[in-house]
Amino acid sequence: MTVGAAGSAAVDVIVVGSGASAVHAAFPLIEAGLRVRMLDVGHRGDTYEELVPDRAFLDVHRNDENQWRYFLGERLEGVSLGRTGIGAQLTPPRQHVSRDVERLTPVASDTFLPLESLAVGGLASAWGAGCPPFDDADLAGMPLAHTDLEPHYTAVAERIGISGADDDLLPFFGPLPGMLPAVRHDLNAQSILDRYESARHRLHRAGFFLGQPRLAMVSRDYRGRRATSYHDMDFWSDAGRSVYRPRWTLDELAGFDRFEYREGLLVEKFAEDGEVVHVTGRRLHDNGVEAHTARALILAAGALGSARIALRSMGAYDRAVPLVCNPHTYAPMINLHRLGASGDDARHSQAQACVVFRDPADGHVTVGHVYSYRSLLAFKLLRESPLAHREGVRVVRELMPSLAILLLQHADTPSREKRCVLRRAPDGGPDVLEIHYALAPEERRRADRAERHILRHFRSLGCYCIRRVRAGHAASVHYAGTLPMTDRGTDLTTTPDGRLRPTRGVYVADGSVFPHLPSKGLTFTMMANANRIGTRLGSALAGRGP
Amino acid sequence: MNDDAPALEAEAHLITRYLFGAAAPEALARRYVDANALGVLTPAGPPDEALVDFARRRPWSIGYLDAACGVLRPDALLRRKVLLMAAILETSPAFARRFEPSGLGRWRLLAVLGVNGMAAMARAVVGALVMQAALRGASRR
Numbered sequence: 273m274t275v276g277a278a279g280s281a282a283v284d285v286i287v288v289g290s291g292a293s294a295v296h297a298a299f300p301l302i303e304a305g306l307r308v309r310m311l312d313v314g315h316r317g318d319t320y321e322e323l324v325p326d327r328a329f330l331d332v333h334r335n336d337e338n339q340w341r342y343f344l345g346e347r348l349e350g351v352s353l354g355r356t357g358i359g360a361q362l363t364p365p366r367q368h369v370s371r372d373v374e375r376l377t378p379v380a381s382d383t384f385l386p387l388e389s390l391a392v393g394g395l396a397s398a399w400g401a402g403c404p405p406f407d408d409a410d411l412a413g414m415p416l417a418h419t420d421l422e423p424h425y426t427a428v429a430e431r432i433g434i435s436g437a438d439d440d441l442l443p444f445f446g447p448l449p450g451m452l453p454a455v456r457h458d459l460n461a462q463s464i465l466d467r468y469e470s471a472r473h474r475l476h477r478a479g480f481f482l483g484q485p486r487l488a489m490v491s492r493d494y495r496g497r498r499a500t501s502y503h504d505m506d507f508w509s510d511a512g513r514s515v516y517r518p519r520w521t522l523d524e525l526a527g528f529d530r531f532e533y534r535e536g537l538l539v540e541k542f543a544e545d546g547e548v549v550h551v552t553g554r555r556l557h558d559n560g561v562e563a564h565t566a567r568a569l570i571l572a573a574g575a576l577g578s579a580r581i582a583l584r585s586m587g588a589y590d591r592a593v594p595l596v597c598n599p600h601t602y603a604p605m606i607n608l609h610r611l612g613a614s615g616d617d618a619r620h621s622q623a624q625a626c627v628v629f630r631d632p633a634d635g636h637v638t639v640g641h642v643y644s645y646r647s648l649l650a651f652k653l654l655r656e657s658p659l660a661h662r663e664g665v666r667v668v669r670e671l672m673p674s675l676a677i678l679l680l681q682h683a684d685t686p687s688r689e690k691r692c693v694l695r696r697a698p699d700g701g702p703d704v705l706e707i708h709y710a711l712a713p714e715e716r717r718r719a720d721r722a723e724r725h726i727l728r729h730f731r732s733l734g735c736y737c738i739r740r741v742r743a744g745h746a747a748s749v750h751y752a753g754t755l756p757m758t759d760r761g762t763d764l765t766t767t768p769d770g771r772l773r774p775t776r777g778v779y780v781a782d783g784s785v786f787p788h789l790p791s792k793g794l795t796f797t798m799m800a801n802a803n804r805i806g807t808r809l810g811s812a813l814a815g816r817g818p
Numbered sequence: 819m820n821d822d823a824p825a826l827e828a829e830a831h832l833i834t835r836y837l838f839g840a841a842a843p844e845a846l847a848r849r850y851v852d853a854n855a856l857g858v859l860t861p862a863g864p865p866d867e868a869l870v871d872f873a874r875r876r877p878w879s880i881g882y883l884d885a886a887c888g889v890l891r892p893d894a895l896l897r898r899k900v901l902l903m904a905a906i907l908e909t910s911p912a913f914a915r916r917f918e919p920s921g922l923g924r925w926r927l928l929a930v931l932g933v934n935g936m937a938a939m940a941r942a943v944v945g946a947l948v949m950q951a952a953l954r955g956a957s958r959r
Contacts, residue, residue: 330918333909333911333914333918334911334914334915335911336911337910337911339909339910339911340849340906340909340910343909344905344906344909347856348853348856348858348902351858351901351902351905353858353859353898353901353902611924611927611928612921612922612923612924612925612926612927612928613919613921614919614920614921615918615919615921616918616919616921649905649908649909649917650908650917650918651901651904651905651908651917654901654904655901657888658888658889658892659885659888659934659935659938660881660884660885660888660937660938660941660942660945661836661837661884661888661897661900661901661904662836662837662881662884663885663934663935663937663938663941664888664938665837665904665916665917666930666934667930667931667934667935669916669917669918669919669920670919670920670922670927670930670931671919671931672919673919673921
């Protein structure tokens, strides 16, 4: 075992992780003239990258003899035939996102199977690119208002490129300066939106609003990225870079001399020593321990990853910290008005429409996204069908153009039944994060009520739900609240500036700091908040000098 | 259950014939054999093996057993094997279009759904009896 990092001079700030929050925390620090080192495991998904052609899905599907290699995976990792493990929902070219997490960052839970990432770019290497911002109602109870985040939403939007429209969802999403024109939706979504248009006043009175999703997918060439080519290959490839991935920002950061990216290191803990922070981690290639020093540290390893590091560093084993996660339901629907259609239109693969439901009874908001189904292949639907496969193939393929998959997310608040605890492994292996997560009956009832209302309104638009699937507690992959931001708090909470109590120079910039989750996806707000924390820390450190 | 390459290759042809009425191209049959070698298809117990054995020995029965398993044993090895072959066929240009919608129009689609739904139900009913026979025969052996 070796200690120390050859050639590692102290820097101003160390950032742990390379995901959505890490890169946007680092960016303003670099802009402030500081030296930043990013420490990361940094797995890459090179296996299939070169194989996937930069062509439209239907062309690939009908002509590429090699498609089985990336659609199914050379080890059949894209065909779910038995036990469904962590990362099973990822396509083969995206499976590196969850590589090694079961071995290096183990979780013990009967109820919560989280998807974590040790990949370069983190979980956002496979995200859905939804970017709804939080408003003041969403931020209620946090020491943060929309005005605090507003300039950072703008800065991040400028960096990542967000397309959208100022439509019926504007009251929920607000204006976004510099927003790119909306990407085109497919014929399936168009037919739903057409019917919504003729019923919108009735639906608005019932609290149901439909419109374009805000997507981090560029509708015109932008910052070296190509406008979406509507190839419907977004689950398989990042050709053209039209969908935002944190790697694009990492590439921009790498252009600065003041920025350094160190991969192959799993950060384990930190220790403060006067005016500096020492960070130690384990090198993956030789299991050696490596140490780095900086004036400040930003943890951006994900809500669970940062909690692990903080709990371990502060010796807080066996102590429970909270955890929240958006409960998640998906509902495949048949759009009657698309029955018998051919489904060969050009489209992108991300959400085609966004729905917001504000319950007239209690004002509770639920957000969902509507997807069409094609490029994830028919055989995956066959697995869900009870029909004999021979008939199943004929039925499934003809129904695909009319299939609209509604993904609904519900808000989540902390409770005693949602917590995680770090346990030392008895055999000297990696510490285990024990997670207990259960929804209260009232939370289930509220979610069920909202879902029934939303599905009733979709029925009025000709979309009939086949079944509702509650995909497990961790399925939304939006984890938060482990080191919550509070005005006044105890150890293992964070200040409004993101500083971890009781440390002097350790900050948290990922989902950990959000004490609760509204039903809108967290990622855009998490990036904006990381930018805010980086900006404030940058000003403070640049003013203080080395 | 015999899982050597010739047996698996024959199985690939059997499944493809069941799904689409023709034998699998050799390259796809080999891909199926290679996929089985990855160990992703393990029988959950003796009934799983018995059903596959029965289908191999009596090719006419595979559709009935598949249909019955869809209702009674959705995770059966036989279902997983058919699904694997379907995945291999779908990701080959020779068969890709058979997994794509043909744009029948609403009324023809409803007819297709009706005919195939009834056929699947009828197969499942007969298949339940065939399954019983297959499992009874295996337990006697």
